Structures are given as C-alpha cells and as structure tokens.
Amino acid sequence: MQTKIDYEQIILRNLRQLSPTQQQEVLNFTEFLRQKFALTTTASVLSLQQLAKLxxxxxxQYLKAFIPATVDDFLTDPELTEFSMLDNEDWEIEYD
Structure with missing residues (x-):
C-alpha cells in the first residue's frame, strides 16, 4: 500500500510534466475535491445570519462549493426551468 508521501511524489512528478494550462486544470480539480470534501465533512450549514457575518x-469561498448543485437544479428542476408563468406578463414597455 502506498503512503501519502508516495502519492505526493507521484503527483508532483506528473504535475511537472504538464503545461501551465494543464497545471491550472489540475489546480481547479484539486480545489473542487477539497471543497467537496469540506462540505461533506462539515457538521452544520451556515445560517443566513452566519453567512452575512462573513x-x-x-x-x-463558502458559496462557491454550492454552484454545481445550483446549476444542476436550474437545469433539471421543472419549477426553475418552466417559464410559462412569464407568458401572462406584458413585456412590452410603452414610452411616452
């Protein structure tokens, strides 16, 4: 079984062989994983009052981790994707 140090060495060796653009992608992915893990291990979700105090x-930084789930909601939740209720509105603006 490999240790943490072995993984770090392998990752660093591989990272050094990548272009700067590819290294940025690795950084983005590791940030995503870190935030995902932080959310799953956080015992509580901040209240609106706690969030406002930050x-x-x-x-x-805190809200960034919720973006993927929010995007998924807007793509899949019928209440968020149906705009039929807007059909009843008069969108034409009359100028004097």
Whole structure:
C-alpha cells in the first residue's frame, strides 16, 4: 500500500510534466475535491445570519462549493426551468 508521501511524489512528478494550462486544470480539480470534501465533512450549514457575518471573500469561498448543485437544479428542476408563468406578463414597455 502506498503512503501519502508516495502519492505526493507521484503527483508532483506528473504535475511537472504538464503545461501551465494543464497545471491550472489540475489546480481547479484539486480545489473542487477539497471543497467537496469540506462540505461533506462539515457538521452544520451556515445560517443566513452566519453567512452575512462573513467577509465577502469568505462568503464567496463558502458559496462557491454550492454552484454545481445550483446549476444542476436550474437545469433539471421543472419549477426553475418552466417559464410559462412569464407568458401572462406584458413585456412590452410603452414610452411616452
């Protein structure tokens, strides 16, 4: 069985052989995994009041992990994808 140090060495060796663009993709993927793991291990979800107390940077970092699920919701949830209720609205604006 390989140890953590062995994995780090293999990853670093592979990373050094990649182009800067590919290295950026690896970085993005590892950030995604880190955030995904952090969400699954976090015991509680922040309340709106707790979220409001965070700095904007902290808030963005926290909310960033929820983006994939939100996108999926907007693509698959009928209540979010149906815009038939907008058909009843008058969208023409009259200017005087």
């Amino acid at each position: 700095s904007i940077a902290e808030r963005h």
